[in-house]
Each structure stands twice: as structure tokens, then as C-alpha cells.
Amino acid sequence: MTEMARAAAEDPAGTTAGAVPLDPDGVPYGQPVLDRVVALLDLERIEENLFRGVSPAESPVRVFGGQVAGQALVAASRTVPADRGVHSLHAYFIRGGDPRVPIVYEVDRIRDGRSFTTRRVVAIQHGKAIFSLSASFQVREDGIEHADEMPAGVPEPESLPTLAERVAPYRGRIGIHGQAPRPFDIRYVTDPPWVSRETGPRTADNRVWMRAHGQLPDDQVLHVCLLAYVSDLTLLDSVLARHGVYWSLDEVAGASLDHAMWFHRPFRADDWLLYDCASPSASGARGLATGRFFDRSGNLVCTVVQEGLLRVAE
Structure with missing residues (x-):
């Protein structure tokens, strides 16, 4: 295990690195918390195609899906x-991950072509696969270009309430969703689903501005992996918002089933990105969610699609 990864596992909020800033509701945020997430992505190479990752010591019952996607x-x-x-990844969440033990990532070098490289990764715990990912890489090429435009009329992120301010009236009621350390600065454009379930109207869109809560090095791989990490954070909320329910406030049981991402243009995860999410369908105890990341200049940088298992009590 690398020193960075060991530190992340033992100290998820970065408290041993010095004073950690706290939001008004007492939740750690900022550079030390972001550094812990970056450290979690610093995998240990244990063989040519084998890597080992860890989870924070203070984790929920299951490993956060964005973490295992980012590490893979x-x-x-x-x-x-x-x-x-x-330029793209397609993944399946097979079993819930155990945050108490390391995760072994086995890489299969499927193909190395002149322009494209394909890899398959299986995450293993207790001798069983918990997650699989296929990813395709490409040499930079020029070609035709077009893209959807960013939604009109979106307010600037600095004008919106912080996550701590959004959570404050519901503190203690929405569980870990409001109390986990905050490596990302998240500003809801639409009302969060824990608010809209009570106030309405139930919107078809779930939009948030987000950025890493600190500075990151100039490593595009790290920025892409951090986007994979955070893309799982609010995506399924777009499904729940349409039905006026939320995880800790209603009898909702859910889990990510699969996850796909297409990376269109370079970006920085420590600059503001608009995550525009919607749910086109829900059926069979499954909900489908789509997301688009735009940078502050309005460029479409990434598209995300995920299906989740969502069991809601009558």
C-alpha cells in the first residue's frame, strides 16, 4: 500500500495533516478532504496488471460506487x-463492496491498436468480482465537431446556496447524504430532492454546479478519474425527484447497477462544471438517469448514463 493510500484509509477527512476547515454544520470540507480522495486514487501496484486500493476508515456499509469506478x-x-x-467507459456494479478490506483490481490488456487501446478491469474482494469496467483510450485526433448547448438561464454557482446551507434545515434527517466529508463544492440549481419532495413542483431535471473543493495538479487522468468518482453522487437523485421521495426520508432501497461515461473534451475537475441530470424512464424497480457535464464556458465535456435499482415502499 502506498503512503498516500494508507493515509487516506486511516484518516479520511485529513485531520492529521493539520487543521481541517469545517462547514457551518460541522462537516469537513476543502483541500485536506480533497487530498484524501486523491490519495484513494493512488493505487498500489502489486504485479504487472494487478493493483490494490483501499476505502476510507469511516465508510458507509458499502463502498461508494464512484470510488470503485474511479479506482478501476x-x-x-x-x-x-x-x-x-x-474517451469512454462502461461498468457494472456486481456486488456491494466491503469497505473494511482492500480491493484488488485486475487489468486485462484487451487490445493495443495504432489509435485505440482497450482495457478491461475486474475489482475483486473475498475472491469474488464486485465490479467490472471496460474502457477505451484514443490518441488525440482532429475531426468534425458539434455539441449540445448548455441549458439557458442557469445562475452562476457563486450566487447559489452552499450544500451546508441547503442541508441545514434537514440536518440529522438525511443521514450520510448530509454529513459525509465534502471533497467537492456542490451548489444545487434546482431544489435538492429532499426539498422538492415537500415543496414541489417535482421537476424532471436535477441540476448542480460542482467542482473539486481545492486545487489539483495538471494531470488530465486525475481530473477524469475524479469526474468518474463524483458522477455517481447525484445522478440517481433525478429518478427519485420525479416521485417526491428521497433516500433517508422515505423507505427507499437502491444501488447503482451500471454506469457509462463518454469524455468529449478536456476539462478541469477543480473548475466549475454544471451536471445536468434527468430520468427518461423508471420501471421494473429500476430507474434510468442521464447526465451531461458542461464547463463554465458552456462546452459539453462529458455524457453519463446510469441505471439503478430503486425499491420504494408503497
Whole structure:
């Protein structure tokens, strides 16, 4: 285990690194918390195609899906030439991860072509696969370009309430969703689902501005892996928002089933990104959610699709 990864596992909020800033509701945020997430992505290479990652000591019952997706993408990236950036990934969440033990990532070098490289990664715990990921990497090429425009009329992120301010009236009621350390600065454009379930109207969109809560090095692989990490954070909320329910306030049981991302243009995870999410369908105790990341200049930088298991009591 690397020193960074060991520190992240033992001290998820970064408290041993010095004073950690706290939001008004007492939740750690800022650079020390962000550094812990970056450290979690610093996998230990234990063989040519084998890597080991850890979870924070203070974790929920299951490993956060964004964490295992980000770590798997790091493992794949470390077997790919530096001139090839990831342009897409497709993943399945197979079993809930155990945060008490390390996760082993096994990389299969499927193909190394002239322009494209393909990798498959399986995350293993207790001798069983808990997650699988396929990722494709490409040498930078020029070609035709077009993109959807960012939604009109979106307010600037600085004008919106902080997550601590949004959570304050519901503190103690929405569980870990309001109390976990905050490595990302998240500003809701639409009302959060824990608010809209009571106030209405139930919107078809779930939009948030988000950025890493600190500064990051100029490593595009790290920025991409952090986006994979945070993309799982609010995506399924767009499904719940349409039905006026929320995780800790209603009898909702859920889990991510699969996750796909397409990376269109370079970006920085420590600059503001608008995450525009919607849910086109829910059926069979499953909900489908789509998301688009725009940078502050309005460029579409990433598209996300996820299906989740969502069991809501009558």
C-alpha cells in the first residue's frame, strides 16, 4: 500500500495533516478532504496488471460506487501509454463492496491498436468480482465537431446556496447524504430532492454546479478519474425527484447497477462544471438517469448514463 493510500484509509477527512476547515454544520470540507480522495486514487501496484486500493476508515456499509469506478479507471490508465486519453467507459456494479478490506483490481490488456487501446478491469474482494469496467483510450485526433448547448438561464454557482446551507434545515434527517466529508463544492440549481419532495413542483431535471473543493495538479487522468468518482453522487437523485421521495426520508432501497461515461473534451475537475441530470424512464424497480457535464464556458465535456435499482415502499 502506498503512503498516500494508507493515509487516506486511516484518516479520511485529513485531520492529521493539520487543521481541517469545517462547514457551518460541522462537516469537513476543502483541500485536506480533497487530498484524501486523491490519495484513494493512488493505487498500489502489486504485479504487472494487478493493483490494490483501499476505502476510507469511516465508510458507509458499502463502498461508494464512484470510488470503485474511479479506482478501476486509475488501474486501467496505468497500463496505457500517456498519449492516449480515455474517451469512454462502461461498468457494472456486481456486488456491494466491503469497505473494511482492500480491493484488488485486475487489468486485462484487451487490445493495443495504432489509435485505440482497450482495457478491461475486474475489482475483486473475498475472491469474488464486485465490479467490472471496460474502457477505451484514443490518441488525440482532429475531426468534425458539434455539441449540445448548455441549458439557458442557469445562475452562476457563486450566487447559489452552499450544500451546508441547503442541508441545514434537514440536518440529522438525511443521514450520510448530509454529513459525509465534502471533497467537492456542490451548489444545487434546482431544489435538492429532499426539498422538492415537500415543496414541489417535482421537476424532471436535477441540476448542480460542482467542482473539486481545492486545487489539483495538471494531470488530465486525475481530473477524469475524479469526474468518474463524483458522477455517481447525484445522478440517481433525478429518478427519485420525479416521485417526491428521497433516500433517508422515505423507505427507499437502491444501488447503482451500471454506469457509462463518454469524455468529449478536456476539462478541469477543480473548475466549475454544471451536471445536468434527468430520468427518461423508471420501471421494473429500476430507474434510468442521464447526465451531461458542461464547463463554465458552456462546452459539453462529458455524457453519463446510469441505471439503478430503486425499491420504494408503497
